[in-house]
Amino acid sequence: MPFNIVLFEPEIPSNTGNIGRLCVGTNAILHLIKPMKFLITDKYVKRAGLDYWNDLRLEIHDSWNAFAKKYHDTNKYYFTKKSEKIYTNINFKKDDFLIFGPETRGLPQDLLKKNWDYAYSIPMSNKIRSINLSNSVAIVLYEGIRQVGSNSPQI
Numbered sequence: 459m460p461f462n463i464v465l466f467e468p469e470i471p472s473n474t475g476n477i478g479r480l481c482v483g484t485n486a487i488l489h490l491i492k493p494m495k496f497l498i499t500d501k502y503v504k505r506a507g508l509d510y511w512n513d514l515r516l517e518i519h520d521s522w523n524a525f526a527k528k529y530h531d532t533n534k535y536y537f538t539k540k541s542e543k544i545y546t547n548i549n550f551k552k553d554d555f556l557i558f559g560p561e562t563r564g565l566p567q568d569l570l571k572k573n574w575d576y577a578y579s580i581p582m583s584n585k586i587r588s589i590n591l592s593n594s595v596a597i598v599l600y601e602g603i604r605q606v607g608s609n610s611p612q613i
Contacts, residue, residue, distance in 0.1 A: 460515075461486045461550075461602050462532075463595055464557040466522065466565055469495040473561060475511070476592035482510040484599060489517045489555075491525055522569070529555060534576060537598060538564055539588055541577040548578060550602035561591050 463486050468474045474490070481488040490498070498518065519525035534555040535548055559565035570577050580597055582589055 460484070460552065461599060462489055462529075462553065462555040463487070463599065464489040464491065464525070464534075464555055465560075465591075466491045466557060466569075467493055467495075467560045468591075469560045469562060470591070471496040473591045477595050478514045478516070479510045480592065480596055480599065481515070482513045484603060485515075486599060487515045487517065489519060489525065491519050491522055495560075534573065535598075536565055536570060536573050536577045537579065537594060538570055538577050539579050539582075540564075540570065541574075541579040543578045545578045545580055545598050546601060548602075548605075550605040552606055554602060556595070556598055556602070558591060558595060564588075 461484070463477060463481055465474060465477065465488070468490060474494075474496075478488055480486070498516075519528070532553065532555055533551060534557055535545075536557045537545065538559065557565065580589065580594055588594075
């Protein structure tokens with residue numbers, strides 16, 4: 459089974475489009491948590507996803523609570539620059555849920571606090587606030603794929 463990429467209240471359509479294309483290329487499922495700052499039909503989402511968007515396995519959830527209720531008994535990892543734990547310390551398994559926050563504010567503090575044992579970061583210098591969301595998703599997702607050990611083109 460594939461990995462699950464979760465975007466909590468995404469704000470930038472081109473990032474979501476890029477991540478959608480990444481999900482198609484890795485056979486991952488993309489979960490979008492509302493509210494979003496754009497419509498899924500936004501031309502920038504489609505442009506970034508190119509002609510791959512029709513192949514995307516996409517689930518849209520009306521709220522965090524709706525998502526959490528549906529997937530209550532799953533492995534979830536939360537990504538934030540606030541954690542001291544590095545993403546490479548995760549023992550990834552297929553079906554894991556990789557959760558990323560909105561571009562301008564990250565995951566909510568209360569959500570992180572409840573799940574702090576599962577919060578991880580990507581190392582970066584203190585010269586920037588963060589790296590691009592689509593880059594962050596790619597870094598973590600491909601580490602998961604590397605660990606799971608898929609050599610198949612179908613991943």
